[in-house]
Amino acid sequence: GAGHLPDEAARGVAAVASWLLQNTRSPVLVNALLPRGDSKRLPNICPPRCDGEGRPFSSFMPAVRKANAHIAAAVDDLRRRHPGRVDL
Numbered sequence: 001g002a003g004h005l006p007d008e009a010a011r012g013v014a015a016v017a018s019w020l021l022q023n024t025r026s027p028v029l030v031n032a033l034l035p036r037g038d039s040k041r042l043p044n045i046c047p048p049r050c051d052g053e054g055r056p057f058s059s060f061m062p063a064v065r066k067a068n069a070h071i072a073a074a075v076d077d078l079r080r081r082h083p084g085r086v087d088l
Helices: 006-023 039-045 061-081
Strands: none
Touching: 006 061
16 A cells, blocks of 8 residues: 555565564454555556556556465464464
8 A cells, every 4th residue: 555565565464463473362363465446556656666668567466466475475484383373
């Protein structure tokens, strides 16, 4: 939402989940990111976020999928460190 790249967004989600697991006794459910349907904004963020030919991307979905893959990997790591307390 604030223009963060997929890796940055995923690290933020993982950091919040990690903090909750370290500072509470509650289980944590991490949700995947959902697209917002605001592709009309894509021309406004190019540059710097353009395809390989310098054109605006046509969809946010590749970035959403990439962020969700990183979130899933982070949740797998959190599951190993906090068995039974985190799920995706």
